[in-house]
Amino acid sequence: MLSSWTRDGATRTGERRRARAQTSPVAALAALFAVCAGLSLYVTVLGGSIPLLEDRAVADPTLDRVHDVIDDGGVVDAERLPDAMTRGPDGRRLNVTLTASDDVWTVGPAVPQEATDRASRLVSVRLSPGQVEPGRLTVVVWS
Missing domain, CATH: 3.30.1140 (Ribosomal protein S3 C-terminal domain)
Incomplete structure (x- = not known):
């Protein structure tokens, strides 16, 4: 009984560690959106500063x-x-x-x-x- 309790405890600790290392899909999408929006803004400003022919x-x-x-x-x-x-x-x-x-x-x-x-x-x-x-x-x- 003691050995089964240890295994369950070890499994629960490992699951907790893995759960803490994962990133939420919503947070990843928000970060991706922020990077894309910043890049788009940069290109728009840069394109406006280059003189046309x-x-x-x-x-x-x-x-x-x-x-x-x-x-x-x-x-x-x-x-x-x-x-x-x-x-x-x-x-x-x-x-x-x-x-x-x-x-x-x-x-x-x-x-x-x-x-x-x-x-x-x-x-x-x-x-x-x-x-x-x-x-x-x-x-x-x-x-």
Whole structure:
């Protein structure tokens, strides 16, 4: 009789220990909801702080892409200027102008007065074989 009482007592103590280590399903769901709500709030606030394409200046990266297309060994070739029109951002219009000495080359539609997203850089321009002059490459991007 003493041995059966000990076994029952040991079983009850083990059951109590296991019962204390378990988490209530309601508490687990509440914790999961709190984590998901916090993550959603974080993403919403972060998404609102990132500027949209309309808010960003896109002329500088466009200028880099245009320069990469028309540059040949550190010298810009005016004959490659039409290839630059493929490097504009989607949904935007692009005008590319190259000036050197008294020469001006332009591709793209006419630039409206309200277009303010512009970028330019100094480049070396090949005017003819063996003749290279300093010039300026300018891009204007607008909607």
